[in-house]
């Protein structure tokens with residue numbers, strides 16, 4: 467295994483483009499190291515991106531959105547004084563990942579690029595409308611978070627492409643997001659179902675809504691029909707019912723001893739409803 | 755396989771070593787620097803027995819490559835006592851018999867110390883959540899939690 471420490475993204479991309487064997491980028495390493503240690507993946511080239519200037523920074527951009535560096539850890543997001551005020555759902559989703567120790571290292575982009583269908587931060591990012599900047603051999607491009615994973619452990623990134631930053635849109639007024647997951651324990655477990663909601667209100671009426679689900683399909687899924695079920699409503703019973711039906715209809719889960727197909731599908735509807743209520747309350751100004 | 759030369763600081767002292775890029779920080783701490791306080795329980799980030807601090811941040815040393823230590827500061831359980839004087843947490847763990855086999859203890863001490871530095875007045879649930887990544891198969895946790903709570907109280911009163 468060759469270990470590289472490029473000091474800019476073009477160099478990181480060039481290293482990956484030239485590599486002939488298995489290549490991994492190293493952010494927090496909480497997936498890469500586990501796979502290395504269990505002999506699942508031993509990269510021939512490991513490209514540590516933490517030496518690139520700016521990767522640990524959380525920046526409020528001119529247009530009001532947030533740029534999150536690719537080496538920012540979960541702990542750094544939780545400790546940030548303002549990020550959580552704008553995007554409580556994204557921050558709480560990231561905070562659910564692993565233990566205090568894992569939080570000290572794990573990153574959003576690592577969670578995204580590891581490609582787990584159960585990745586906790588990804589539904590929240592997709593609901594938020596986040597996108598990533600990708601640097602590659604043919605220049606750079608922007609990709610919506612929901613388009614990055616293409617299957618378990620797979621992403622749409624081409625050989626030589628590396629994510630250089632993650633962007634959250636401007637929060638704007640009367641808006642809120644939330645993420646909930648179901649696990650059989652209270653801590654330290656993998657989501658059986660995850661549901662994220664992001665919405666905006668005009669008075670009591672929902673004018674924008676995005677819904678994303680985790681662990682119920684081969685990739686995290688944005689569910690436009692579930693979002694549409696909420697728009698124009700005041701989150702009344704009829705809208706909640708339509709939301710749950712649309713969420714369940716989007717499910718195509720695996721069947722295992724942690725959750726049957728029937729259970730995961732049912733819980734997806736329930737969690738979507740509960741997350742919608744929290745997001746709605748947050749949009750109304752409730753900051754708990 | 756070419757070895758990489760790493761300069762780092764461990765418990766305040768300069769340290770240097772040669773390592774294979776696949777070696778973890780835990781491997782090097784134990785096998786080269788002879789700091790065997792950090793334990794390997796699982797090697798995959800689940801048990802917390804290998805907990806250390808990296809630039810003051812609590813991490814699992816089994817999930818950090820040794821080469822990543824270059825230019826950073828590591829804190830291990832060996833740095834908790836001051837000479838012969840045990841840290842208040844260590845004293846309380848003995849007083850409360852908050853350990854049996856002791857495999858989890860170094861990691862729990864490092865983790866608890868990092869909690870008390872961040873939050874000198876944690877609630878019981880805060881302590882339990884903070885330590886959720888530190889598994890103990892012997893004590894049933896209750897004595898550990900009480901020892902940490904009581905240390906926090908003593909340290910608050912002393913300051």
Ligand SMILES: Cc1cc2nc3c(=O)[nH]c(=O)nc-3n(C[C@H](O)[C@H](O)[C@H](O)COP(=O)(O)OP(=O)(O)OC[C@H]3O[C@@H](n4cnc5c(N)ncnc54)[C@H](O)[C@@H]3O)c2cc1C
Pocket residue numbers: 489490491492493494495496497498499500515536562563564565568571572573574575576577578579580582584585586587623627628629630654655656657798799800
């Ligand atoms: C004990 C434990 C508990 C966990 N619990 C959870 C949990 O509850 N929920 C959950 O979702 N996950 C969990 N995880 C998995 C893991 O912590 C997360 O997926 C984490 O967010 C990965 O981030 P990282 O920075 O450590 O990624 P890394 O391991 O550094 O990288 C992961 C992948 O992303 C790629 N990558 C990283 N950065 C880039 C980049 N800039 N551009 C392109 N590709 C990149 C790497 O090549 C690699 O394939 C857990 C892991 C452990 C060890």
Ligand code: FES
Pocket residue numbers: 793794795796797798799800801802803804805814815816817
């Ligand atoms: S040995 Fe590192 S967490 Fe178990």
Ligand code: FES
Pocket residue numbers: 852853854855856857858859889890891892893
């Ligand atoms: S004392 Fe044996 S594992 Fe904790």
